[in-house]
Amino acid sequence: MDRGPGGRDPLRLATRGSPLARWQATRVAGLLGAALDGVRCELVVVQTTGDRLADVPVGRLGGQGAFVAEVEGAVLAGRADLAVHSAKDLRPVPPEGLVLAAVPERGDPRDALVGAGLAALAPGARVATGSARRRAQLAWLRPDLTFVELRGNIATRLRRGEEEGAAVVAVAALDRLGLAGRMAEALDPRLVLPQVAQGALAVECRAEDEELRRLAGAIDDPVAHRAVAAERAFLASLGGGCTLPVGALATPSGRPGAPSDGAGADGGLVLDGVLASRDGRVLLRRRAEGDEPVELGRRLAADLVAHGGGVLEDWAPRSA
Numbered sequence: 001m002d003r004g005p006g007g008r009d010p011l012r013l014a015t016r017g018s019p020l021a022r023w024q025a026t027r028v029a030g031l032l033g034a035a036l037d038g039v040r041c042e043l044v045v046v047q048t049t050g051d052r053l054a055d056v057p058v059g060r061l062g063g064q065g066a067f068v069a070e071v072e073g074a075v076l077a078g079r080a081d082l083a084v085h086s087a088k089d090l091r092p093v094p095p096e097g098l099v100l101a102a103v104p105e106r107g108d109p110r111d112a113l114v115g116a117g118l119a120a121l122a123p124g125a126r127v128a129t130g131s132a133r134r135r136a137q138l139a140w141l142r143p144d145l146t147f148v149e150l151r152g153n154i155a156t157r158l159r160r161g162e163e164e165g166a167a168v169v170a171v172a173a174l175d176r177l178g179l180a181g182r183m184a185e186a187l188d189p190r191l192v193l194p195q196v197a198q199g200a201l202a203v204e205c206r207a208e209d210e211e212l213r214r215l216a217g218a219i220d221d222p223v224a225h226r227a228v229a230a231e232r233a234f235l236a237s238l239g240g241g242c243t244l245p246v247g248a249l250a251t252p253s254g255r256p257g258a259p260s261d262g263a264g265a266d267g268g269l270v271l272d273g274v275l276a277s278r279d280g281r282v283l284l285r286r287r288a289e290g291d292e293p294v295e296l297g298r299r300l301a302a303d304l305v306a307h308g309g310g311v312l313e314d315w316a317p318r319s320a
Contacts, residue, residue, distance in 0.1 A: 010040035011215065014071045014080035017045040018153050023176050024201055025084040028219065031104055035218040044080040046071045072098055075204060081212055083204040087197035087228055088170075092236035094204065101216035102203040106224040107172035109199035109249055110186045114169060115161035117185035118142065125165030128157070132278055134168045136245035137192045139280025158182055172199040193247030193274045193285070196231040200224055222266075223252065226293045230271050233297025238275070238305070245276040248300075253289055271296050275304045284308055 011032060015025035022043065029041035048070045067089040074080040076097050087103060094100060111134060113127075118141065121127070128150035129135055135147045150160055154173055161167030166184065174180045203219070205212040227250035234248045253268035268291050276283040286303050290296035 010042045011082060012044050012080040013041050014044045014046055014074040014083045015085075016048055016067065016071060020154060020173055020177060021084075021086075024086065027176075028082075028084045028104065028201060028203060031219040032215070036215060039215070044074055046074050069095075072204060075206060081205065081209075082216055085202045085204070087200035087202035088195045090197065090202055090204075090232070092196075092232055092239075097207055098204045099207040099213065100202055100225075101205045101213050102218075102220040103225040103228050104201050104203070104219050105221040106201075106227065107199040108175060108186070109194045110171045110189060111192050111194055111198075112169055112171045112174060112183045112187065113161070113166045113185045114158055114174075114182050115164065115166035115184055117166075118187070120184070121145065121165050128160040128164045128167040131168065131195070132245045133195055133247050133274075133276070134192070136276035136278060136280040136283065137247065137274065138168070140276065140283040141191060143280065154179065170194075170198055189249050189272070193249055193272055196235045196246070196248050197228045200228050202228070226269060227251065230269055230293035230297040233294040234271065234273055234301045235297075237298045237301035245278055245280075246274065248273040248297075250293070250296075267291070269293060269296055271300050273300045273304055275308060282308075 013025045013029060015021045022045075025043050029043070032039055032041055048067050068083075068085050068091065071083045071085065072095055075083045076095075082101070083098075090100070116125070118138070121142065123144045124146060126146050126148055127138060128148050130150045138145060139147070148164060150157060150167055154169065154177055157167050157169050158179065161169075171180075171183065171186050174183055203216045205216055230250040231248040235246060238244065238246055248271060250269045250271045253270045268289060270287060270289050272285065272287050274283060274285045284304055284307055286300060286307065288296055288300040288303065290299065
């Protein structure tokens with residue numbers, strides 16, 4: 001198969017079928033076309049377990065794998081060349097046979113409230129979110145709030161935000177769908193840390209396919225990739241996915257010799273992490289700094305668990 005620039009066969013990009021997922025895959029196709037002298041791409045739309053069972057809470061579907069397993073399977077089976085995901089949906093460790101080949105330039109990692117901002121919510125207001133991480137951090141800030149389950153596409157989330165007191169969505173999702181004007185408030189990461197790798201895109205390919213790894217690497221943003229690597233190592237060390245009340249955000253450190261403007265690929269990182277109980281009554285936040293992303297993520301995870309008494313389950317009780 002001639003997949004290089006000017007070749008006859010297009011690169012096949014596996015993606016979910018939602019409007020946001022299609023936007024993301026089309027964005028990656030455009031980046032590849034620009035970086036590889038007009039290489040052609042086509043979308044291979046895959047319906048995932050999470051898409052088919054849109055009314056079932058993510059935790060009951062097995063967490064993050066519900067949104068990526070079938071897309072990854074299309075690549076492993078040879079029906080597609082590359083898989084395009086929201087990086088936050090990836091499992092903490094890639095499945096055997098796949099590699100994270102590229103993380104393009106990252107979008108806004110923050111969470112947003114639609115419907116009403118945090119200070120404008122009345123006492124006892126209802127907030128719609130399916131995320132344990134979002135619930136825990138918002139409950140820490142506003143113990144009076146009540147929470148209702150939320151699944152579905154962005155249109156569903158916007159509607160629920162108007163029906164309830166507010167709903168929580170990713171700023172990047174609103175930006176990418178031209179809906180930023182519906183945002184009531186972008187939540188400062190100093191108050192609410194985002195989900196690991198939120199705002200980033202991820203491009204996976206078969207680990208043994210050196211040609212595809214080279215092609216995908218043409219759109220890799222080293223700064224974004226390092227930040228995502230640190231955050232994913234943090235999550236992997238905690239043994240969790242999107243059902244755990246955990247958040248993290250890595251940014252360039254700004255130390256002498258580090259890329260204060262985000263332009264460098266090898267500078268230091270500052271990693272902020274949060275670990276909370278599901279009810280938000282206990283919330284631990286720690287920060288670490290370092291030059292090696294994976295080591296940094298692991299070190300911060302160990303620090304948080306140590307300060308949580310060393311037993312992770314105590315901070316995420318299933319009964320809460």
